[in-house]
Amino acid sequence: MELPNHAKQLLLQLNQQRAKGFLCDVIIVVENALFRAHKNILAASSMYFKSLVLHDNLINLDTDMVNPTVFRQILDFIYTGKLLTTDQPGEQNFNALLTAASYLQLHDLAALCRKKLKRNGKSFAGKAGGPSVGRPPRSHRLSTASVIQTRYSGSTEGMKGSQSKELPKGKISDDEIFISSSNQENSHSLSRGASKNGGSSANGSSGDQELGLDLSKKSLSLPSAASLDDTQHSESQHGSPQSASAPAANSASSFDESATGAPQSAADSSEPMEMDMNEESHSLSESGQRKSLRHSARKKEWIKKDNAFDRQEGGKGGEEGEGLPNGLLVGPSSKSAERNLTNAYGPEHAFQCKEEVENGQENSDDSEQSESESGGHTSANYVYRQEGFEPVAYGDNLYVCIPCGKGFPSSEQLNAHVETHTEEDLYIKEEGTYCDKEEAEDLSNPNQSYAAESRPFKCSVCEKSYKDPATLRQHEKTHWLTRPFPCNICGKMFTQRGTMTRHMRSHLGLKPFACEECGMRFTRQYRLTEHMRVHSGEKPYECQLCGGKFTQQRNLISHLRMHTSPT
DNA sequence: CTGGGGAGGGGGCCC
DNA sequence: CGGGCCCCCTCCCCA
Numbered sequence: 001m002e003l004p005n006h007a008k009q010l011l012l013q014l015n016q017q018r019a020k021g022f023l024c025d026v027i028i029v030v031e032n033a034l035f036r037a038h039k040n041i042l043a044a045s046s047m048y049f050k051s052l053v054l055h056d057n058l059i060n061l062d063t064d065m066v067n068p069t070v071f072r073q074i075l076d077f078i079y080t081g082k083l084l085t086t087d088q089p090g091e092q093n094f095n096a097l098l099t100a101a102s103y104l105q106l107h108d109l110a111a112l113c114r115k116k117l118k119r120n121g122k123s124f125a126g127k128a129g130g131p132s133v134g135r136p137p138r139s140h141r142l143s144t145a146s147v148i149q150t151r152y153s154g155s156t157e158g159m160k161g162s163q164s165k166e167l168p169k170g171k172i173s174d175d176e177i178f179i180s181s182s183n184q185e186n187s188h189s190l191s192r193g194a195s196k197n198g199g200s201s202a203n204g205s206s207g208d209q210e211l212g213l214d215l216s217k218k219s220l221s222l223p224s225a226a227s228l229d230d231t232q233h234s235e236s237q238h239g240s241p242q243s244a245s246a247p248a249a250n251s252a253s254s255f256d257e258s259a260t261g262a263p264q265s266a267a268d269s270s271e272p273m274e275m276d277m278n279e280e281s282h283s284l285s286e287s288g289q290r291k292s293l294r295h296s297a298r299k300k301e302w303i304k305k306d307n308a309f310d311r312q313e314g315g316k317g318g319e320e321g322e323g324l325p326n327g328l329l330v331g332p333s334s335k336s337a338e339r340n341l342t343n344a345y346g347p348e349h350a351f352q353c354k355e356e357v358e359n360g361q362e363n364s365d366d367s368e369q370s371e372s373e374s375g376g377h378t379s380a381n382y383v384y385r386q387e388g389f390e391p392v393a394y395g396d397n398l399y400v401c402i403p404c405g406k407g408f409p410s411s412e413q414l415n416a417h418v419e420t421h422t423e424e425d426l427y428i429k430e431e432g433t434y435c436d437k438e439e440a441e442d443l444s445n446p447n448q449s450y451a452a453e454s455r456p457f458k459c460s461v462c463e464k465s466y467k468d469p470a471t472l473r474q475h476e477k478t479h480w481l482t483r484p485f486p487c488n489i490c491g492k493m494f495t496q497r498g499t500m501t502r503h504m505r506s507h508l509g510l511k512p513f514a515c516e517e518c519g520m521r522f523t524r525q526y527r528l529t530e531h532m533r534v535h536s537g538e539k540p541y542e543c544q545l546c547g548g549k550f551t552q553q554r555n556l557i558s559h560l561r562m563h564t565s566p567t
Numbered sequence: 568c569t570g571g572g573g574a575g576g577g578g579g580c581c582c
Numbered sequence: 583c584g585g586g587c588c589c590c591c592t593c594c595c596c597a
Contacts, residue, residue: 499579503577506576506577522576550573552574554574558572562570
């Protein structure tokens, strides 16, 4: 006995779960976009994914091979067996898809793309490598205004703000997932965007589950979980297959055509086109296994990147070794994100961001990302709502203004509020995070009466005092009604950015600190230090009442309670 | 079943 | 901004 639609129903459910982020256990980073998915599904789709998700909860893909738009198509394809086209011209899109599919070892999809290209009389644009194959020209990608859209599914409210159909054709680029030139939203806001390619509709799910979080700004330290385990899985993972099985010989000509040709003919492909994989046997199989050992050179490159992650996360080598702080949502600069995510994560450059939307430089890949991360990036400093990860701290006020921490029930209200902030406000709040300027002035007043004391900086609220004003400012935030640092994933608010980024690690499963003895990993160095006493047998904490010794102070404390409690 | 200890993990907060 | 410490919660094991 066999249920005829069992597999289909199962996949449908999985896709719906993906749309809601339910049980998603892996985040895939593509340029400046995040996608959530299920490891099992990815692993069943390709050997490459299988090796990636084996040890990692956070995966970053080579943006030369795949861009967010294409990956979104691919993810939809994986979950539905259907390929939905974008507004991108057909050949260009299929070339990009073929590049990405080859790279990701999605052989069925690659074959499908090849077939389609062949049918259209276009040969694959060549070796799956040229950035322009996998992604539109930079001039296109950066030509749009700096409005970041995050995409949500399901909820109809807010969909009005950024319908992709309003976008001028011919401007379609991967960044338009996030950057919309026609978005009516305030340019400072992250708005909920619409499904770009209608991918959600095909399978009844709300699709678009990707986080759509922008990773630009500075700090996507993306300490890939790869860093967690460099010794264990360096062999198997990240063996970027890039099978590039398409003939490399016929590369140049068609590439130029597809990459630079004005995509004004987008109309012919703008409506969702479904390609049911029935015609090509979409099997969530491991058919790619036979090719998984190829292209070892590329594998090395990925391993190297993982090591770079390691350096950042584990050894404070990176500018932000703490997971995904603001960078998750800030900053439209896809280039910087691209650099950050793909270019070996040099600790000095990794998270710097350069505003390039305006100038649209062509060769910025070669330019130093020297601009400070603080420069010119107040624009996207606002939080959004994301389905599946409902912020917990605000109830219905899911749109949170980062500088002041206020929550609003709609993006429109947030935008209205945002405009009440002056640039100066933003500066002050970002720099010192004062509630208001007066407070800042008061605190910087050198004539304070307690200036001569050892802890001259006293809190006006609780009388605590501190040695330096920065610590006082830090402390004073604890008195605020709203906390300035929200978690981009769950919405929980924190008074300190460091606490928030530390918290982020728990979402991402990042445990950079490994015990050399037993391999156990920890989110904090301090935990590892504590843990090492398990191996050393050291019990430095002694109960003065009974002489009992403990490895951890907290356990001594709880032990002391036992002594002091009436029972 | 219960209490106590060991240990993992998260948040707050100060340096 | 990271490190470190404190506090709390929780789970597990064991007597």
